[in-house]
Amino acid sequence: MKREMITLDANEAVAQVAYRLNEVIAIYPITPSSGMGEFADAWSAQGIKNIWGTVPMVMEMQSEGGAAGAVHGALTTGSLTTTFTASQGLLLMIPNMYKIAGELTSTVFHVTARSLAAHALSIFGDHSDVTAARTTGFAMLASRSVQEAQDMALIAQAATLESRIPFLHFFDGFRTSHEVNKIEQLSDEDLKAMIDDTKVFAHRQRGLSPDRPIIRGTAQNPDVYFQGRETNNPYYNACPAIVQKAMDKFASLTGRSYHLFDYVGAPDAERVIIVLGSGGETVEETAKFLNEAGEKLGVITVHLYRPFSVEHLMKAIPASTKAIAILDRTKEPGAAGEPLYQDVITAISEGISEGIAPFKQMPTIIGGRYGLSSKEFTPAMAKSVFDELKKSQPKNHFTVGIMDDVTHSSLDYDPEFSIEFPETKRCIFFGLGADGTVGANKNSIKIIGEETTNSAQGYFVYDSKKSGSVTISHLRFGPKPIRSPYLIGVGDANFVACHQFNFLERLDMLKYAAPGGVFLLNSIYGPTDVWDHLPIEVQQTIIAKKLRFYVIDAYEVAQKTGMGGRINTIMQTCFFAISGVLPREEAIEQIKHSIKKTYGKRGEAVVQKNYDAVDSSLANLHEVKVPAQATSKLTRHSPVPAAAPKFVKDVLGKMIEYEGDSLPVSAMPVDGSFPSGTTQWEKRNIALEIPVWEPNLCIQCGKCSFVCPHAVIRQKVYSPELLANAPATFKSVDAKFKEMPGAKFTVQIAPEDCTSCGLCIEVCPAKDKSQAGRKAINMADQVPLRENESKNWEFFMSLPDPDRTAFVPTTVKNSQELTPLFEFSGACAGCGETPYLKLASQLFGDRMVVANATGCSSIYGGNLPTTPWSYNKEGRGPAWANSLFEDNAEFGLGMRLTIDKQTEYATELIKSLGGVLGDRLVTDILQADQSNAAGIAAQRVRITELKDRLATSKDPNAAQLLSLADILVKRSVWIIGGDGWAYDIGYGGLDHVLASGRNVNVLVLDTEVYSNTGGQASKSTPRAAVAKFAAKGKGLPKKDLGMIAMAYGYVYVAKVAMGANDAHTLRAFLEADAYDGPSIIIAYSHCISHGIDMRKGLEQQKNAVACGIWPLFRYNPALVDEGKNPLQIDSKEPTISVEDYAYNETRYRMLLQSDEARAEMLMKQARTDVEKRWNLYRQMAEIEYKFGKTEKTEE
C-alpha cells in the first residue's frame, strides 16, 4: 500500500491516530501536550470523523483530574476514550489511573513526557512524570521519534483493546512532541486493519448499562481486597506478548518492525546502553558510528516499560555483554537508583537466577541520569557513557550532560565529538519571535520534506520572554533518514542565518558555523557597508572559518511589500536561493504554493503581499566580499552591566547569553531560592521607539506610570537642589503636589527596558493646545535617545524615593509616587495583567507575600534568567512563590496561617515579656494602628527597638520572640493567578479559601482565556468569543465569579478594569487590603489572545465597561455594619452595544468572519446575558440593608 509521506510534529501525528480511534476525548491544556487536544478539538469542530464514521466528542474539563474522571466515566459506560497530558497533569490523573487499571479498562493516554515541578517548574521534556505513574497499573509504551510516536499510538490502542490493560503511551516533550520530521502517515485502512472490532464491541459490552446492571467500585475489607488485587495477574502476564503480537502485525502492514526491547548494535557487543525515549536514537546512531570504527557496542531501546517483561529483556541482551549502562531521564532523590536502572538490575538478577539470562555472571551494571528538562543529550555524551563502561570501576549513579562539581557525579565528554553525516545539511536560524522566522522554517522543512526526496527535521528553541523573544531554529535535511534528536552542535552548521542585526552584539551565533559555511545576515547595511558595522568577534569568525557571507535588507523589502515586521518569507526565499536544496525557480514556486495554502483562506491581499515579498527578495540579496582583516571597533556586549551583583554576572548573565548549559551544579541554589529584582540587570533593548516626556504639557496625573505594564515610566517628586548633579538632558518641572511644596517633578523612561507598547501614550490625557496630536508623552526612535536617557534613568533612580508616609496613595497621581516593586518583566508588550501587579507592589510591596498560580503571571514573574519582583532601598519587597497551578489559593492560605499563627505566638510572647521589655512598648506594639503607611513605619521603628531590647535579654522567650518579631508588622497576603486557575482548576480551593474567612487578598488577572498555554477557553471565556477548545465560539455565558463570591456575604469582592476607571481600581485594591477578611478582585486584563491592537487595550477595557459586559462594582461587607447595601455598582448602565465592544477583537470577529449566522445568534444571546446581569445587579444594589453589626467569630 502506498502511504503518504508527511512532515509534521509528533503531537499532530499522535493526535491523528488517537482522534481516529476514539469516540470521546476529554482534554485540558498543559504544555507540551496541548497541541494534541487542540488538533482534536479543531477536527471535531470541523466534523472530521473517526474510522467508524462518527465525529468524536471532545470535552474540555476544568483540570487534568477532571479530564481523568471524565475519561473514567466514559470508559466505564463503554466509550472508546482518550486524553492527552503531561507533567503535573499526569500526576493529577494518577488516582483515576489506578481505578481505570484496577477495573481492567481499555484506553490509551498519550503523554508528552515532561519534567515535574520540584525546585522549579520546567515545561521541557524528561521522564519524571511518566515514571511517577509507573505504579498505577497502566502499561507504558515509549516512543523515541515522530514516526514511532505515530506508530506506537496505534500499537497501544490495538494492545489495550486485546489485553484490557490501559496504556500510557509517551514520547519526549518538545524533543519529540514538537520536532517536525518526515514520516510515513498511517492510513485509515492501517488503523482499521490493526483494530479488531470484536474487541471494540467487547469493550462496549463491558460498559455499565441499566439493561444489564452490575456495580463497579465496591469497598472491600481485609478479607478479600488482597485477593481481588491479584486477580488481574493473568492479564498483566499476557500483556507483553499481546503488545509484541500487535507490533508484529504492524510490521507486516507497514514494514516497520518494533520489539518490546529493541536491540541495535554489534551482535557480539560487550558494552550496552539501555535507554527509554528519544535518547535511544542518539545512542543507536552513536553506537553504529563507533562500531564502524571497530567498537563492540549495542543499545537496547525500551518500548514496553510496563508491564516490564524480564523474559523479553533477557532475549534482547547479547550474551557477549560485559558491561551495561542504564540511562534514566529522571531523578528519584533518595532512591537506590533511578527507576529503569532498578528495573533492569532486578530483571537481570532474576534472569540469572532463573537461568534465562544470556549470561551466568552479573555483568557490570551502572546507572545514570541524563537529559532532565530537555537538557541536550548528544552523541558525545552517549560516547562518554560507552567509554565509562570500559573502565574497571565505572562511575555508578552518574550524570551526563552537566558538570557536577558538588558531588562529582558527572561524566566528562568531548564536546567536539560529532557523528553528523556529511551528506546532511545543517542550518541554524536566529530570529525574533515576532518576525515569523519559526513559521517560515517549519514551512521550509515541510517543503523540503514533501517536495523533495530528502529527509527533513526541524526543531525550534524559544526563550522564556513573551516580548522580544529570541527563537533559534535547527533544520537538518539530506538523503539519509535523520535520527538526531539533539541540537546542531558548535561548528556543525553549514548555514547560519541571523534575522535580526542587533543579535550580533549579544549572541555568539557563528560558533555554530562549520568552516566554509554560509552566513546570511538581515542588515540595513548593504554589501559594501556592512563589514564595518559588525562586532570584531563576528568579523574574526567569518575570516577564520572562511564563511561565505550574504546580506539582505529584509526590513526594507518587508516594508515595501506590506509585510511590516514579518521578514519570514523574505529570509526563507534567500535561504532556498543560497542553499540550493531546490532549483531557484522551483523553490520560489513551492514557497508560493505554500503561501497560498497557508494564507489563501485569509484573503487575496495577504497572499499577494507575501508573493510580492518573495518576488522582491532575491534582487536585494548580496554576497559580501569579505576583507582579509578584522578591523571593527565594535565588540560584543557583556550580557549584564559591570555594576551587577556577582550572582547576576556569574550565573544569570550566562543564561542571558545562552551559555547556561555551561553552569556547574555549584552555581545553582540548592533549594530553588533566587535573589529578587534581577530584571533590572537585563537590558534587553527591544523597543524601536520609546516615550518622550514633554514637561510643559504634563498635568502630572500619574496615568502613564499607572498603566505602564513594565514599570519603565515612572515619576518622582523631589527637592530642587537634587538637580545640581543632573545630566544635561534630564528634564524636570515644578511639581504640582501639595504634599511637597516647591518641589520638582520628573517623569522618566527606562529606555533599555521599554517594550514600546504605547499604552502610556494612549492614556495620556494632556494634549498640546496648538497641535492636538501631540501629547505630554510621544513616541520617538529609541537609538538616538538611548545613551542620554540611560544616564537620565540612572540619575532618576538615584533620587530618593518619595516618603511613603507623605504621599497617601488614595489618588492615582499619589499612588505613582510609590516605588514599583514589580518591574521589567518579560510579559507581552502592552500586557493587561502586569499593571495590576505593579500597582499592588507599589501599595503593599514592602509587606507583601505572594502566592502565584502557575500561568502567565508565574512565567513572566518567575521564569529565569531574571525575575521582576523587586525590592526597595530598605531591601524590603514582595516575597513571592509559585507552588502549582491548582493549589494556589490553598498555598496562599497557608502563608496566611503562618502569619496568623506566628502573630498569635509573638503576641503571647511579647505579653509574657512585658516586664522585661517595658509595658509601654508592648502596649504600643500590640495596639498599633497599622492601617496606613505612617502606622506601618511607626510600627517598624517599635519592632527595631523591640529587637534591640530582646537581643540583650537572657529570658529564654526573648530568643523565641526575636525570631518572630518582624511578624508584628502587618503583612498583606496576595493570592494571584489567572482565570484558568480561579475559574477552573483552582476554583474548588479558591472557594474554600474565600469561605475560610481569613484575611487574604485574591487577585484574578482575568484574560478570559488560558493565555499562557495559547488561548484555550476557560469558564471565564465569554459567550460568542472564539478560543481554542471553543472553536465554534463559546456557546455559554461567562461564569460570574464575583456573584459566587458575593454569595458568602463576608467576602470583599471587586470587579475592576483599570482602563475604564483607574481610580476605582486603586480604591478596590486599598479596600481589599484594608478589609479584615477574604477579598477578591477580578481584574479585566486585555491580552494578546483577544486579538486586539495592544496599544488599544485600555480603550477596549473602557468599551467592555461601557457595553455592560464588564460592570464595575465593589461589594464591601463592612458597609453592612453601617446599615448600607454592601454592593455598589460603579459603572453606568450600558451606553454602547456589545457588538461595538466585541467586534474590535479578533476573538469575536473571527466567528463573524467564518460563521456569521452563529456569530449573530451568540451575539444576541450575549446581549441578553448583559441585560440579565445588569437587571440582577441593579436589584441587588437596591436592597435595603438594616442589620446590626456582625461580630466576627474566630475560627
Added chain:
Amino acid sequence: MVDLSTKYLGLTLKNPVVASSSPFSKKVENVKRLEDTGASAVVMYSLFEEQIIHESKALDHFLNRGTESFAEALTYFPDFENYNVGPESYLDLIQKLKISVEIPIIGSLNGVSRGGWINYARKIEEAGADALELNIYSVPTDFSLNSSQLEDEYVALVSEVRKEIHIPLAIKLSPYYTSLPHFAQQLVKAGANGLTLFNRFYQPDIDIEEQEVVPNLILSDPGDMRLPLRWIAILSGRLQTDLALTSGVHSGEDVLKAVMAGANVAMLTSELLRSGSQRLTEILCEIERWMEKLECESITQIHGSMSQKNVADPAAFERANYMKVLTSFDGNILF
C-alpha cells in the same frame, strides 16, 4: 389607476422608487420586505475593496501576532478552514437574492485598485446582479494630482469595467466636480448606462472636549435633495444616459420632483432607516395620490417635465435661481 412603471438602466421597474445602498440589503429577509412593501429595485450595500483588504490583513496580523515566539503558546487562536474576508459572502448574497426576490438587484462596488474594480465587477456580474453601480468617489489628498488627472482616471476605469462586463453600468457620483456636465458626459461616453446623483459620505466631526476626530454619518433630510435635483434637471435630456436621484428623498412628493427633474428613479435610504420599510408603501400611495391630483396617467408622462431643458425658464436652475431666493427674502423680519 396610474402607471408608475419606469425604465432604469434598461430594466423595467414597476415604479420609480428604488432602495439605495444601505445595511437593509445585508439580509435576504430585509430585501424581501423591501420588495413586499413596494421597492422596484434594490441597490445592494457596497462591496468595499478597501475593507476587504483591511479585514484580510487585520485577520492575518492578529492570527500571526505572538505566534511561534513562546514555547507554551505557539499560537493563540484556532485557525479556521475558511474565512469570509473576501467578496464571497457578498457574492453569495447576490445569488441568494436572485433566487428569493423578483425585483432587480443592482450590485454596488467601491474599489481601490484597478485590478480590484475589474475583478470584483466581473464577479458581481457572474453572481447574477442585474446591473452594477460603481461608487467611484474617494477623498483626494494628494497635492500633486490635479482634477483632470483624477477625472481621466475615473473615465478610464469606467471604460475598462465596461469592457469587462455586460450588465448595465451606473456610476454613483459625488457633487464635487468642477464641471459636472463635462465629466458626466465623459463617463457616458466611456460606457456608463446611468448616473446616480449624489453620494453621501462619512463626514468627520471634531469632539472639542476630547480633541479627537469623530467619524460621522448623518442621515439625510429633505433639504438635501435640492442639490441632486438641480443637477438631474441640468443633465436630463442632454446625455444619453439614465439618471437616478439619491440623497434627501423622503416622500412621494420628493419622488415626483425627482422624476419631473429627469430622474428615471429616486433612491432612498435615510427615510427607510428612520421609518422602516413599510414607509415605501406610504410613499407609493403618496405618489399615486399626487398623480391623480395632477391628473397624470403615467410616470413616463412626467419624466423630465421639469428638466432644465423642458422648463419655461431654464435659467431658474442656474444662477438666477439663487437670485430669486434672495429677492424673495423678506428683509422686514430683521426689525
